[in-house]
Amino acid sequence: MSGTGAEVLQTPILDAERSDILQKISEEGGYAYVSMATLAAGGDFRAAEVAREMAWEQLHSGPWHSVLPVWRDAYSMACLHVAAFLHRTADFREALKVLDMGLIMGGKLLRPDLESSVEKIMSVSSDGRGSDGGELCEKAGLRLNCEGSNKVLRVLPIRSLSCKIVEKRYSLSLEGFLCDYFLSGSPVIISDCMDHWPARTNWKDMDYLERVAGGRTVPVEVGKNYLCPEWKQELITFSQFLERIKSNDSTSAIPTYLAQHPLFEQIQELRKDIFVPDYCFAGGGELKSLNAWFGPAGTVTPLHHDPHHNILAQVVGKKYIRLYTALISEDLYPYNESMLSNSSQVDLDNLDEKEFPKAQDLDFVDCVLEEGEMLYIPPKWWHYVRSLTTSFSVSFWWGNCSSSPIS
Template sequence: MTQETSGAATEAEKAAAMVVDEERRAALLRRITQEGGFAYVSSAEKAAGGDLRAAEAAREMAWEQLHSGPWHEVVPAWRDAYAMACLHVAELRAGAGDRREALRALDMGLMMGGPLLRGELDAAVHRIAAAKGPDDELVANDCAEKWTEGIYKNQNLAEALCTLPNKSLSCKEVERKSSLSLETFICDYFLRDSPVVISGCIDHWPARTKWKDIEYLKRVAGDRTIPVEVGKNYLCDEWKQELITFSQFLERIQSTNYPSNLTYLAQHPLFDQIRELRDDIMIPDYCFAGGGELRSLNAWFGPPGTVTPLHHDPHHNLFAQVVGRKYIRLYPTSASESLYPHTESMLSNSSQVDLDNIDLKEFPMVEDLDFMDCILEEGEMLYIPPKWWHYVRSLSTSFSVSFWWSAAGHS
């Protein structure tokens, strides 16, 4: 095939893709019309013609639909409609030179929108993020040393142990294995629902070095919008969620004002949103045990002192500690009744027991419960079986990745 022929084929493919995109959008507008969204359709059509105010109006109308009731009751077409409106806003904002607002709109579309236009959202992010002008270039600052200090905080084990939940209760350390074979993992741990710490399996990940470089993180993700948790943990009254840029998040991590502004990127599908970071990690072979499928891939990123309170999850979990270290305590499923789960359905997988301040008068059955624990070091992974209760606390600036998967025949 000649270069001219190849170029013609590429242009033809682009033209065909554009036709498909337009057909998808037209079909979506028909679906929204059926849902009674006449005002949205009118605004979306004006937005397609270059009207920014109409694009913002369409986005607001779709946003209201997303928040009109429980999330699981939202009509899927409205999630796609929200993504379409975000695309219109981003295209028009970028055309006006407002690159950061364009990226914010695209990130909102990726986080809240449906799957129909995800390819277009990803392509727009790639195009707009790459179009940096001279005023957007990130200038290296003097925070690298402070960043490194945060990562290696509490590297002295004795110092770290002083900050952990009450260790006077009966416990044993989680078994540790190096470069564990898949067969041994399945036979000795997966099938037996037994936790294990595995080392020597993620040293080849680019993330092991790249994520220690704050300038790299700013460069690939600095202008992107992410959801963060602010406060001690999600069970506390003062806890809240915010949308901030990744650069703002990095600044908060380095702040010494932790108690009043403790900020945590927790259980967020960051790697679906920022593909450059996804390329820095790989799915471990252990996640294919049981012949099931990967359910979610989430990031956990924050400063020392962030806590995930005692809770359990429905899937197999491989928790990879990429940067920093964490303390983790685990209780088996059989201990569930003695851990006083919350009675509200939305929190029924969380314990009422605060392991940082155990009230034995209110929760007496906790006192003599057997548990396992470990300090998960940088470069290690912890396998947590389904329904095992676990508490997690960062001992340093920490960046972790959780892989949830289900075995064949399980939802």
Template sequence: MDEQGGATWMNREPPRGSAGVAAALSPAAEKTAALAEKITAEGGFAFVGSLEKAAGGDRAAAEAAREMAWEQLHAGPWHSVVPAWRDAYAATCLYAAGFHADDGDLPEALKILDLGLIMGGLLLREDLERGVEIVLERSKGGSGGEDRGVCAGILGGIDRGNESEVLRDLPPGSLTSNMVGRQFSLSMERFICDYFQRGCPVVMVGSIDHWPALTKWKDLRYLEQVAGDRTVPVEVGKNYLCDEWKQELITFSEFLKRTISPESCKTDMTYLAQHPLFDQVQELRNDIMVPDYCFTGGGEIQSINAWFGPAGTVTPLHHDPHHNLLAQVVGKKYVRLYPASISAELYPHTETMLYNSSQVDLDSVDLEKFPKFEGLEFVDCILAEGEMLYIPPLWWHYVRSLTPSFSVSFWWAT
């Protein structure tokens, strides 16, 4: 850095490694210069110094800078992370991935880029996406395409002999009273008048029949081919309210192995939950379309997330702030919903991070501890392949996968 604390690499050309990937992945000088100013303002002088060395071709400095940024991302709650540090982490991922790629370690380079996409900010997102394209293209020219060990097969089937057993696992009273209304080829006008404006859930049938995902995502080899080497965050354990619950970063290929392994499902239930997978894997994004309903009320898409896991995965009773369309692409799910008007009777957690989750465990209700929960009315449904469920804002919902399941949620705000 110069005496004013600015970056000296502003006009410097990126280094060119022996294979050229480091040069191709290096972020533009003007972006790193602007980033350096922001990080300097946050007191990150050591980081800026290391990043400058990384821009000059110092691999050790790149790894040191990446570790410093990683520590900043985990110094407190995620929502309190300064955005500049997320951009800083993305920058270090570009440099580090370039060095690994030039060494021929393409799997590690791809993993680092994915971490940048998952944890990094928006400043260098296009650079990271371009980096993924470069590394994947190089992988095709090498030893890509080998069998990673996932058997060919169809995802999402249900053993009819065990179907009654699966349904017995549902919370007491399920599917016995008020069911969510079902509408075939629901028009936009009827959706607005009968459900959106009234704040009522509805199951939509026949609205996503044109999605390629409905057939493609059942094929394990297809999923393996387009996403097998990508790194994704997964949840391990019963659900996020349990003490034994944890998160891991694994390859999509490893996730698929766990999903189809009966032994793994019994010991370490693994769930790819509420992850923007389609921002990472363009091939999967091309297999779906944003439903027109999501633009109701002049709405803007807030997030498109994947929910993928084996039978038995549970999302405990909670509510979300946005309009939500849950599209069931593969398999079946049971969903129970309670209106926002009875939130108090659902005993929300008092902790800030869990305020939108109920203390009531629907799989084992303790009426002595939560007496007001008894007898509360709800609506529920089984969401089958090709169907979508509209969940209005702040409606409480519990979700259980009845089979291996792949779903997509669309959140939009008005």
């Protein structure tokens, strides 16, 4: 039913109404609004919010009677886009607030659309689905607490969770994995396959981590991400690292990230907490590396690809992950330098459309990888990863490439 709820609130604006409003706004010179509203119609939440703010400013640019009526319709239209998105994330209370603002401040043209959207939300809410923001959004695998989900969506790259969501399978057999995903090179989220790992409970316990690893020295990365000039690496004790995680305020602090480190070769006690998933034996390849990715909310691994099959196991917390097929590599502007040739020059957190025009409209699949889930990333698929909470993941790389296997 929550899926149905998410589907019913398609932005109901008719194409004719939309182009009529956009045409009139263009004639008034509101080109920025037109481009934001067009992106919003394509499912871009941030653009919808920007369009709503732009229209709001116009409504407050002078005495009420001097506001052009079309700006009131433009405000309603942006409200409908924002509400559709909030509805999709099951943030019914906020969606309702936005629609009410549209009804109060917006024009007449889209009033019936606002009203029908309100009705749909009310019917979902009265169904026990709750308008209190505590619902979970199952569509898109976006099982975020909705109060938080809205905040989270704001920090994600443009167009996040608006296209195709990575398929999710429960208790997927090895044969099913081979036939449906491995052989065709398609990503998949696998649920319910690491509940027996001691890591699932042990690694949530900072005291446990302190006890087994506190005195050990580990390499960490400090800075926005490894492509930024101010980025650096440090060697600190695991204990110091845990302190940084505890004190991290993800909105302001520069994150410290224990990234792509073979921690389990170093600290055997932690190695005992995990198991190599059977999927990693698909194709008869060898396990190439087993890496830890541990850090606070807000760590980013920028868009890049790797040569191996990868199971990324989300042991603690959750991450947003976006994937682009290997087939469109050139459109992602890989760096020319050989050291960075597997990384994209495109900064998804700050997309420069002028410099990288081809990257703007590319298809991708994305997801929020939840605690206890594994994501299969096929070789050469581009991936961007952002942690949404304190997060501890393990990547298992395997394949037939010539590099040496791990013991």
